[in-house]
Amino acid sequence: MNLISNNHLDELDLQILDLLIKDCRTPYLEIARICHVSGGTIHVRMKKMEDLGIIKGSRIILNLPKLGYDVCCFVGIYVDKTSSFNYVFDQMSNIKEVVELHLTTGDYSMFAKVVCANILDLQNVLLNKINNIDGVQRTDTFISLSQPIDRNISLE
Template sequence: MTEKSALDYRIDNLDKSILIALMDNARAPYAELAKRFAVSPGTIHVRVEKMKQAGIIEGTRVQVNPKKLGYDVCCFIGIILKSARDYPSALAKLEQLEEVVEAYYTTGHYNIFIKVMTRSIDELQQVLVHRLQPIDEIQSTETLISLQQPIDKDVTP
């Protein structure tokens, strides 16, 4: 598939069905999917490969439960940078913090919005005081502690 055709790839109903099935169970055998969708395993393979080449499927990964690993505190931190030009260096420093599991460059009040996971409130305080706030590019932060995550889903193809 050429670069242009990869960008132009449009998914159809079969592709959507395959994506939904793989999002539910990324280890589902192609033969099982083929039987479910009344096509050949080769068709499933070709469709998956085309969606990979088009960048629709970026890979597979194991989803872990942070609470089962002892990460009981989830919070979101809005970061205001001293200057917009500080973004690349601030992001590089944030990426080095193992507690930062997601980061977003945003519009609005905050320049960067991050998700942080820690094992305790005490650990969160240590991260804030000794690792996050000392970053030179950061002017100020606001921390929001998550009490629960009632919705957790992927986009629908």
């Protein structure tokens, strides 16, 4: 994929993105200093990338176990028919423990990342929330034991 021609990005844009991927709190003036351009140039480039939809905001990364969420799992969801997908998406978006939802190929219709305080909470989410959604035929759950790789993307 050629980001430069497809999205009207040049090498400076890619350099800015790479710096922000490494630390999204880097001040624009620091980025300007590193890139040898003015702070105004960085503001203009950031606005352009936001307008193009390349940058969709910024987010904080939480240490979930320190907040009491000790269980992370992945739930493969079988949806009974294609016409149920939108309803299932809407219902899944109301479950606060679901932090990601992906439409997938393969054995599952959807794959969800779920975080819970403990196994009893996970049981409640599975039995009383996800499996109670009309259109969900059944689920398979995979508990994450650890996350040895947590990689941010890089444009280098």
